[in-house]
Amino acid sequence: MNDDRLIQVTDLKKYYNNGEIRALDGVTTTIGRGEVVAIIGPSGSGKSTFLRSLNLLERPSAGKILFEGVDITSPKTDINKLRQKMGMVFQHFNLFPHMTVLDNMTLGPRKLLGMSKEDAEAKAMDLLAKVALQDRAGAYPNQLSGGQKQRIAIVRALCMSPDVLLFDEPTSALDPEMVGEVLDVMKQLASEGMTMAVVTHEMGFAREVASRVIFMAEGKIITDGAPDEIFNDPSNDRLRTFLAKVL
Amino acid sequence: MICCFDMPAWLSEWLAGIGDEFILNFVKDDRYMYIVKGLGLTLEVTFFAVLLGIALGIICAIVRSTYDKISVEMRPGFGKAVLSFLNAVTNLYLTVIRGTPVVVQLMIAYFVIFASSKNKVLVAILAFGINSGAYVAEIIRSGIMSIDQGQFEAGRSLGFNYVQTMIYIIIPQAFKNVLPALANEFIVLLKETSVSGYIGLEDMTKGGDIIRSRTYSAFMPLLAVAAIYLVIVMFFSKMVSLLERRLRNSER
Ligand SMILES: Nc1ncnc2c1ncn2[C@@H]1O[C@H](COP(=O)(O)OP(=O)(O)O)[C@@H](O)[C@H]1O
Ligand SMILES: [Mg+2]
Numbered sequence: 001m002n003d004d005r006l007i008q009v010t011d012l013k014k015y016y017n018n019g020e021i022r023a024l025d026g027v028t029t030t031i032g033r034g035e036v037v038a039i040i041g042p043s044g045s046g047k048s049t050f051l052r053s054l055n056l057l058e059r060p061s062a063g064k065i066l067f068e069g070v071d072i073t074s075p076k077t078d079i080n081k082l083r084q085k086m087g088m089v090f091q092h093f094n095l096f097p098h099m100t101v102l103d104n105m106t107l108g109p110r111k112l113l114g115m116s117k118e119d120a121e122a123k124a125m126d127l128l129a130k131v132a133l134q135d136r137a138g139a140y141p142n143q144l145s146g147g148q149k150q151r152i153a154i155v156r157a158l159c160m161s162p163d164v165l166l167f168d169e170p171t172s173a174l175d176p177e178m179v180g181e182v183l184d185v186m187k188q189l190a191s192e193g194m195t196m197a198v199v200t201h202e203m204g205f206a207r208e209v210a211s212r213v214i215f216m217a218e219g220k221i222i223t224d225g226a227p228d229e230i231f232n233d234p235s236n237d238r239l240r241t242f243l244a245k246v247l
Numbered sequence: 248m249i250c251c252f253d254m255p256a257w258l259s260e261w262l263a264g265i266g267d268e269f270i271l272n273f274v275k276d277d278r279y280m281y282i283v284k285g286l287g288l289t290l291e292v293t294f295f296a297v298l299l300g301i302a303l304g305i306i307c308a309i310v311r312s313t314y315d316k317i318s319v320e321m322r323p324g325f326g327k328a329v330l331s332f333l334n335a336v337t338n339l340y341l342t343v344i345r346g347t348p349v350v351v352q353l354m355i356a357y358f359v360i361f362a363s364s365k366n367k368v369l370v371a372i373l374a375f376g377i378n379s380g381a382y383v384a385e386i387i388r389s390g391i392m393s394i395d396q397g398q399f400e401a402g403r404s405l406g407f408n409y410v411q412t413m414i415y416i417i418i419p420q421a422f423k424n425v426l427p428a429l430a431n432e433f434i435v436l437l438k439e440t441s442v443s444g445y446i447g448l449e450d451m452t453k454g455g456d457i458i459r460s461r462t463y464s465a466f467m468p469l470l471a472v473a474a475i476y477l478v479i480v481m482f483f484s485k486m487v488s489l490l491e492r493r494l495r496n497s498e499r
Binding site: 111 | 416
């Protein structure tokens with residue numbers, strides 16, 4: 001099989017209230033290794049549901065998701081093992097408030113990957129240095145600014161050495177002056193070849209950093225293409241209407 | 248004795264009477280020991296009953312919130328059957344214990360269930376602990392439910408399974424949130440153990456009552472018992488509010 005395909009999604013459906021709400025209504029797409037996919041679309045179009053289905057935080061009603069060739073919805077698959085390879089960054093950071101920054105970062109590697117405390121902390125400190133927060137290692141989350149929290153959340157996910165990072169509106173809960181510092185970290189990751197799927201309202205980021213942009217509406221992928229095609233020559237009416245509102 | 252102002256005769260008589268009463272009720276025959284020993288038993292029963300209650304409460308809270316959270320997405324099978332069974336047992340326990348008076352439970356424990364045991368202290372600890380567990384379960388459960396759903400998701404997305412997420416991430420935060428409520432449960436239980444006399448356990452209340460029955464004077468021994476409860480409760484209430492303030496200041 002083709003090794004470039006990291007995630008393959010086929011006819012993914014997610015219904016709520018016995019099919020009354022079709023959050024995902026037949027989504028098919030592929031995310032390749034090293035790709036940075038921006039997912040845009042109006043509120044309620046199913047972006048979060050799609051992203052959260054990829055690591056099974058939402059259980060699909062129908063369809064198939066292959067991650068590195070493994071069917072993640074199959075009962076035989078150990079989803080906890082697969083999730084270790086899929087980092088997730090949330091809109092509201094979701095740092096563990098009862099632990100220091102360093103403990104937030106080393107909990108997973110120590111308990112799940114069996115790393116020693118020393119190794120896990122050395123790795124965490126390296127990653128903290130990368131986001132210029134090594135002096136905050138002993139701080140608790142409530143002592144950090146929003147931008148700092150989100151940078152910690154990103155490196156916490158990176159501590160597990162994931163093959164892909166999933167972002168759900170990572171800058172939507174931030175004060176405007178802190179958006180840049182988080183996007184810069186994501187930009188750097190992209191340039192290092194990290195595979196990323198990013199639900200975002202930051203059109204500038206989607207245009208500059210993404211290798212591909214997916215536009216969703218009403219639980220479906222409406223268009224899917226290079227940023228140039230999406231932003232410079234939107235042939236689809238709904239996409240044009242959406243872009244006119246957000247740009 | 249008291250000489251610095253002119254005391255009316257009735258007052259000095261009354262004071263002298265109080266002194267006699269005091270000697271009769273507490274000093275004579277070392278009667279104060281009923282209260283001292285009783286206080287020891289009251290504290291012992293309360294302390295161990297709280298520990299048992301917390302252990303039972305955590306187990307019940309985990310069973311119930313696990314059932315509420317994951318039974319819907321579980322596939323039918325052995326695991327789901329076990330979980331449903333545990334949940335049903337837990338609900339029965341909570342309903343029965345919270346629907347009946349603690350003093351009745353205590354008597355059933357002593358005269359029916361453990362009728363062969365003469366260890367009143369142990370029976371009291373078990374009865375009050377089992378009773379307290381039903382209330383602690385709700386306290387802990389509310390603590391678990393107060394934790395943001397995002398904390399579960401962050402744990403699960405790192406690759407922790409449900410139980411690991413509970414142990415490393417949810418329970419420590421939940422426990423901290425409900426620590427003041429648990430301390431209050433200790434205070435409630437301390438007062439509730441005063442019905443231990445129903446099984447003949449000589450706790451502090453019973454101690455005061457024994458003195459009353461010997462001296463035919465109810466006022467002093469019962470007021471002394473009340474005052475001691477009050478002082479202990481006020482002391483622990485003060486500790487709880489200090490604890491609450493510290494927890495508030497520490498994080499979040
Ligand atoms: N738990 C849920 N129960 C019912 N409906 C839901 C649930 N989660 C999402 N939805 C619905 O699914 C649709 C897609 O939601 P979502 O994926 O969050 O959209 P987006 O992230 O694009 O704003 C919305 O109509 C939303 O109301
Ligand atoms: Mg969303």
